Every structure is written in C-alpha cells, then in structure tokens.
Amino acid sequence: MENVKLRNGVEMPLEGFGVFQIPDAAQCEKVVYEALAAGYRLIDTAAVYLNEDAVGRAIKKSGIPREELFITTKLWVQDAGYENTKKAFQLSMEKLGLDYLDLYLIHQPYNDYYGSWRALEELYEAGKIRAIGVCNFYPERLADLCLNAKIAPMVDQVECHPFFQQVEAIKTMEEFGVQIEAWGPFAEGNFNIFSDEILASIAAKYGKTTAQVILRWNVQRGVIVIPKSVHKERIEENLNIWDFELSDADMKTIAGMDVGHSQIIDHFTAETAKFLNGYKIHD
C-alpha cells in the first residue's frame, strides 16, 4: 500500500474501501471489519449512505489504533449551509464514534456549499478534521471554489474508471493542487466492465484479474481508489494490486477506452440537481 501526500502534508492511502449501497447495518459492519482485517486503512462512508454507525462499530471492533486509520465521511445536500454543516458534522462524528475525522467532503455541488465550506474551514482550523474536500465538483465549480475559499479543497472525489477517465478535471485539480479520488472505480459494475476483452487480455499477461488491473491503472496514475464489495474474497482481491506494474503500453491502451463523460450520472443537468436536492435523509 502506498500513500499520497495531500497539499497540507497529510498522508492519505492510495487505496481504501467504499461502503455505498450497503444499507444493511449487520452486513456493513461485517464487511468493514473484514476490509480492516484484510489491510485496508481508508474507509469511505457518507451521511447519505446511512451506515456511519455500522462503520463506527467495525472500527471499534477492529482494535486498530486510531492514528493508523483514515476515515472519510461526507456532508449531504440537505445539510448544506454554515450552521447545518456544523450540526451534521457533529452527528456524523457521534455515529462514527470518533473525536476527529481524517477527511470531510461536501458530497454534491448543490445548495449552499459556500456556507458549508466556511464551516469545514473552521472545523479544519480547530483540528477536528485533518483534511477537507469536495465530491463531484467539475472544473468550473472546483476552480471557482479554489479561487474564492480561504482554504482550497485538498481532495475532489469524482467518478473515475476506464470508461470515464476525468482527463480535463485532473488538469484543473493539478493546477490548484487538489488530489483526485475515484468513486465508482469499477463503474459501479456497469457496462460489462468485468468481462471487457481489452482489460481481460491485459490482466492475463500479468496473472491478475480484470478488477486488479482496473484499480492498478488508476493508482499508477496517482488516483486514489475506494472499491466496494460485500464479498470477502473480492475485498482481498481488490487489495492485491501492489505487487505488479502495468507497462506504459498497457497504460496507453486503457487510456484509449475513455468515452469522456459519465454514463452513470450527469451533473450538468437540471434533473440531477433537482433529484439530489430533493433526496432527504432526515425530517
């Protein structure tokens, strides 16, 4: 496992474990425990996943010293704004059973995220959060926030996999010193990614699986990955990517698979803004 150094000097693992779409508390606790036992140290949850308390229980049960862990959670759209963000952060910390957080992200570029950002800056300066960032901020919104914030985001978590490689977004992130983190590193299992012939033929050359090649390609270009699985053998398989290196030719072949836009969610439509603003996680 390798780490990457964020702009503020904080070390973040290049690979972690994501827990989106594991709403069942017992299952979530079990798989996070298994992931930690397998060697993952970065866990990526969110208030909207409704499983922060299960993640918290698995962390406690693991017995792993707090300083060895890197825990991320996210602020939901409904809780945007300065005051709401402070409250939502406190609630997330209680559910996780933590007294500080490694990374807090604004989950979506909607609602009063400038108000939220001021709250994140204060929590960061007070030492409650080691790094702050955003998700799904495409170049124009990311640049605007970086230009106007007192503290620019350290991380932008965006969809990123062989079919959508975020070439333009990465250029903007590099300009502002923002680390990219990939959500949906397997395109959420869509588009027959695991049976793709190009990826399978590359995998065969290295004696690796298609899943391992997909993850290796991203970490090899400096992109943090947070694959999700509820299967112990896949959780272990997905971590076993640190003993091989893809050749430049294979990296280029995968670069050629980019379609250049999301086929999962389009953040540039009014429908998406309306849907995510309307998605409530509490009264």
Ligand code: NAP
């Ligand atoms: P993903 O990790 O791209 O894909 C998960 C899918 O791949 C599941 O169906 C899983 O099935 C399958 N899978 C995992 N490992 C496999 C393997 N080795 N072989 C075959 N199939 C495998 O999708 P994701 O969960 O959406 O994304 C990862 C994390 O990113 C999330 O958990 C979440 O933490 C984060 N995320 C963030 C945002 C955001 O807006 N910030 C959005 C989406 C996700 P099984 O579980 O059945 O094994």
